[in-house]
Amino acid sequence: MKDFDVVIVGGGHNGLVASxxxxxxxxxxxxxxxxxxxxxxxxxxKVFPEYEARLSRYSYLVSLLPDQIIKDLDLKFKTIERDVSSFTPENVDGKxxxxxxxxxxxGQTAxxxxxxxxxxxxxxxxxSFYAEVQKLADAIAPTMLQKLPTRSQLKEKVGHKIWDEVIENPLGAVLERRFKSDVVRGIVLTDGLIGTFSDTNNLAANICFLYHLIGNGTGDWKVPVGGMGALVAELVDTAGKLGVTFVLESEVSSIAQVEGKFVTTASGKSYESNYVLAxxxxxxxxxxxVNGAAKPALKSLDGSQVKVNMLLTKLPRLKSGTDPKLAFAGTFHFDERYSDFQLAYTQAAAGKIPDVIPAEMYCHTxxxxxxxxxxxxxxxxQTLTLFGMHTPASLFEKDNSGSKAIILERLLNQLNQYLVDPIESCLAKNSDGSLCIEIKSPLDLEAEIGLPRGNxxxxxxxxxxxxxxxAPSWGVETDVPNLxxxxxxxxxxxxxxxxxxxxxxAAVLEARGL
Ligand SMILES: Cc1cc2nc3c(=O)[nH]c(=O)nc-3n(C[C@H](O)[C@H](O)[C@H](O)COP(=O)(O)OP(=O)(O)OC[C@H]3O[C@@H](n4cnc5c(N)ncnc54)[C@H](O)[C@@H]3O)c2cc1C
Structure with missing residues (x-):
């Protein structure tokens, strides 16, 4: 039995920050x-072992990480701002x-x-919409590392009708009132649906939208220099120097309370501590x-996206004639019209793979x-990452690899509608002739990194x-004291x-009076 002040279950970036x-x-x-x-x-x-390319296999852009944390922990982690926010190819009357x-x-935007x-x-x-959304970001971002404000306190701080539009009323209604174009409405809506299986009338989309627009008070999504692994490497290094003990290949199977202390068991070994962070x-x-400790509330949406990772020998040219170095410099949306999202949601909710899967891509390199x-x-x-939306975990339950194959083929065909060079002709090849492309379903995410139903x-x-x-709260409390x-x-x-x-x-340090 080893004794610690705090045992943290899971070594994701948040566990590392806490440590x-x-x-x-x-x-x-x-x-x-x-x-x-x-x-x-x-x-x-290194997703494709024959190539020296270290891809951000799951998450890929950074916005919500407060500069304060980087400063407090003196992390040597850098991000790059992108001049291009997004590009969306669209065929209008055959053009x-x-x-x-x-x-x-x-520039070209107007x-x-x-x-x-x-x-x-x-x-x-x-x-005008984004200028108003800025008021939400200005008010909310500075509160993220403090105890939770109350609804009224935050509303008063925002002090603008945008509060009602984005916090209190369904996002779909706001977008339909403010924008007329199906394409433009869809681009705005994507921030509300990334990883969130929701229609436009559910406040789940509002919450997701909010989190995509408040990071550091700007909502800018930045490129992590060296990929996401660079953040983890820096955190591991810092935690190691501070004396944190890492125990890998240790799957926690029970957390019990014995005589006022926690006993956490992982892979047959037990660890005693005063606090546990999950x-x-x-x-x-x-x-x-165990020991009848109260269970947290469990109701949650399924994960609803596929992630596709690609290694390319060159970027594809576009039918629109736009320079690929511009088109892929920001988020590349395709088939993410407002109407595409609505139809895809209806079809996926009925258990069908959407005929058209709304998707977006990002080029790190x-x-x-x-x-x-x-x-x-x-x-x-070059590398490309593709996020295919409204593909919930339930669509993969019967045949994970079969559904992935159908979805990948559909996504590539959709993308090719906008390209001069079919994407397949741009992908690097392995020595056995296979293409350097992989697709991860929500079920894969659960199996590989423990995300429930791929959420x-x-x-x-x-x-x-x-x-x-x-009651006042840090937003991290459970029904079990000190957990x-x-x-x-x-x-x-x-x-x-x-x-x-x-x-x-902060909650642990406060409980200890530090
Ligand atoms: C495909 C994908 C793309 C994403 N893209 C972005 C993006 O671009 N930008 C962004 O901001 N967010 C993105 N996200 C979301 C973001 O990555 C996650 O919300 C965030 O990384 C969660 O971090 P975490 O430290 O809280 O948990 P996790 O990263 O989930 O870490 C939890 C850890 O716990 C471990 N664990 C699980 N069960 C046990 C157990 N029983 N015992 C011991 N250990 C256990 C896991 O192995 C894991 O290491 C993306 C997520 C995915 C999956």
Whole structure:
């Protein structure tokens, strides 16, 4: 039996952040991780072993990680801002066009809005909507590393009608009122549906939307230099120097309370501690609690996305004539019209793979080539990540590999509609002739990194406040005293943020009077 002040179950980036804060405060901390490496959904891996390309295999962009955490922990982790926000190819009356949205709506953006929508109303609507959303970000971002504000406190801070539009009323109604174009409505909506299986009338979409727009008060999604693994490497290094004990290949099977202490058992060994932080999902926590400890609430949406990782010898040319280096520099949306989302949701909810799967892509290597070996950089290799939406876990239950094959083929055919060079002709090949492309379903995510039903946020996201009249909280408490959530499943968890890790550490330090 080993004795620690705090045992952290799971070595995802949030568990690592928590461990650093706690060890810095002088506590003895152990992380028990089921896999043979740390990082959870925040890792870089050599996905195609024959090539020196370390891909962000699961998560890939950073927005929610507060600069404060980087500063507090003195992390040598850098991100790059992208000038291009997004590009969306669209065929209008037989003509291949595209909507390039630059940061600040400069350059080609106004022309593209005009060509695609026929007037300047949509760009004006865009500008005014996001200027108002900024008020939410300004008010909410500074509260993320503090105790939860109440609904009324936050509403008063925002002090603008955008609160009612984004927090209180379904996102679909707001988008239908503010925008006219199916394409433009769809681009705005994507932030509400990433990893969230919801229609436009469910507030789940609002919450997801909010989390995509408040990071560091700007909502900018930045490229992690060196890939996601660079963040984990830096956290592991920092935690190691602070004396944190890592126990890998240790799957926690029970957490019991014995004479006022926790006893956590992993792979046959037991660890005693005064506090336990759960970095794994609350649903998994409920499965290992013994001695009648209260179980956390479990109702949650299924994960609903496929992630496709690709290595390319070159970027494909576009039918719209847009330079691929511009088109793929930001988020590349395809078939993410508002109507595509609505139809895909209806079909998937009825148990059918959507005829058209809304999807978006991102090219890491246009911003940062450091994830590639020097020879691949010299040869002009690129990487692409594709996120296919509204493909819930239930669609894979009967035949995971069969459904993945159908979905991958559908996605590539959809993409090829907008390309001069079919994507297959741009993919690197392995020595056996197979293409360098992999697809991960929600069920794969559960098997590989323990995300329940593939939910990338562990469970449904929550609004970043508490209701008036409820007890003060860090958003990490469970029904068991001294057992806190420190992962994505906490209030204000979800995404690569370190926020629940910080907040769980703060709850422990507060309980100890530190
Ligand atoms: C495909 C994909 C793409 C994403 N893209 C982005 C993105 O671009 N940007 C973004 O901000 N967010 C993204 N996300 C979401 C984000 O990655 C996660 O919400 C976040 O990484 C969760 O971090 P965490 O530390 O809380 O938990 P996790 O990363 O889930 O870590 C939990 C850890 O617990 C371990 N564990 C599980 N069960 C046990 C057990 N019984 N015993 C011991 N250990 C256990 C797991 O192995 C894992 O290491 C994405 C997620 C996925 C899956």
């Amino acid at each position: 650093c804060y706690l060890a810095k405060a002088g506590l003895k901390v152990a992380i028990l991780e089921k896999n043979d490496s740390l990082g959870g959904a925040t890792v870089s891996q 291949d066009l595209g909507l390039l949205i630059n940061r600040g709506l400069v 022309d593209d809005f005009l060509a695609l929508t026929g007037n300047s109303d949509e760009i004006a609507a865009w500008e 970095n794994f999902a609350p649903q998994k926590l409920a499965g290992v609690l 246009l911003s940062d080539t450091s994830i590639l070996g020097a020879d691949l950089v010299a040869k002009g290799f 990338i946020f562990h469970k449904d996201l929550s609004m970043p406040f508490r209701e008036d009249g409820t 806190f959530l420190c992962g994505a499943g906490a209030i204000r968890g979800g995404g690569v943020s370190g926020i629940p890790g910080h907040n769980a550490a």
